[in-house]
Amino acid sequence: MRRSAKRAAQYRFHLDHAAQAKGVLRLLEEKYGRTDPAHLKLADTYARDVFGDAIYAPWLRVYTAFSGAFKEGWIPDNYYACVVVPHMKGGYGKISNLKPMSRLIFDGDVLPDIAYFANGLFFTDKSVVVPERELEDIVFEHTGRVVFKLDGSMQGNGIHIFDRTNFNPEVIRSLGNGVIQRFIIQHRLFDAFASKPVATLRFTTVVDDAGRISVRACFLRLGRADDTHVLVDREICVPVRLATGELCAEGYMRDWGATEAHPDSGVRFAGVKLPAFAQCVATVLNLHRKIPFVRCVGWDVTVDVDGHVQVMEWNGEHNDVKFSEATQGPCFLDLNWERLQAVP
Known part of the structure; x- marks a missing residue:
């Protein structure tokens, strides 16, 4: 059965x-x-x-x-999901759905995590349990706004933004387990495209059979001017040249239509060099070294107003590969994924 x-x-x-x-x-x-x-x-x-x-x-x-x-050499997205993911990740990639685990695995200052809610407890990024009456002061000690992301949230879903005026621990309890992150003030270059939603770079990294880790694809995800965060059904995706960190001349809308500029701000993509790109690459490579058994990972990264790299989340399960394959692929030509057999 x-x-x-x-x-x-x-x-x-x-x-x-x-x-x-x-x-x-x-x-x-x-x-x-x-x-x-x-x-x-x-x-x-x-x-x-x-x-x-x-x-x-x-x-x-x-x-x-x-x-x-x-x-x-192209990898179909459904083949990736049902053949590659079970072989290359097994159950280990599912860890990325559990937001409170990220700090335990990666540590460091590249995660904007402040606190978590899981199984009835609020606790800090140091795993210290916090009484509910103290949570607001701890959360807003160094920031005016926070983002709460539910476990398993992806593609812009399960995201809630709070400040002191509307923050309520009971609301978070009602939403479910997840992470409270500092709201990131993005780099001014990203602001030029759209100032409200925080732009993210989606990196795809892989571990080959010899244990070598490499970046295989990258694209910039931009939101629309009136969105509070990047939404998958409204985003503009712009491929990034890995060798230089420059945006390609064209981005693509949800309907795969090409555009040479952001549809709201009119800022063009051609010739734009991303800030701290080398540091972004180094960051995702260093983080992937801590979980080499998750053989392919999608990282959502941004650069803040001070030029610091921030890792907003990671996807160790079915990180979508179709956009990268279409625009930058074949991205995985040397990995022999086509020889894998479906797991019964």
Whole structure:
């Protein structure tokens, strides 16, 4: 019965991904014209011959339409989720869903964590339990605003912003387990694009079979002018050149449409060099060395107004790879992930 339930869940999962990919492909072709059928056929053949099943073709078709040609070595996002993640992470990647664990694992000052709520207790980043009546003074000792993120929150969901006027421990109790973080005042370069939502850099790092850790992709996630934080259904994603830390000339909207400037501020992307980029790279590499058994991690990083790197969260489970594969890939060509077999 468990096997049957798992097969049914996987069937629905692949159907959902096929529907998503077909929707993206339709949007791309509406904007940029029909994709060469010969290139799409190469994607279909590659899915069957290399990954063993046509269910992995839809995202390969999207990458092909986006790039204008098929490239060997691409990893379909649904293959990554159901084959690569179990092999490369097992249950260890799920730790990233438990926000209070991050400080215990990584330590240091790169996390903006102030306090946590878990299993009925409030406690500091030093694991000291705090009486509820003292929590407000501790939380706002060095900041005027905080962000509360629920365990398992992602893609801008499960995020709540408080100041002293609306902060209430009972509200946090009602929301569930999570982390209270200092609200980050972002670097002025990011402010130029949109001043309210804190811009984040999404880095993808991997550990190869020899234990070497490397950055494979990076893109900047920008919110819209009126958003309090970056929302996945409204964000603008701009690929970053890893060699230089410069933004590419075009960013992409939720519908995969290209834009050369932020749609609200009009600030252009071309030629913009990100602040403290080398320090950001060094930070995510150093942090990944503490969890090499989670073989691929997505890191959400920003740079604050003082030029300090801040790691807002990390995703050790199914960190989305489709945008990076389409815009910067193949990102994982040398890792032999295509040889992995699905976990029964």
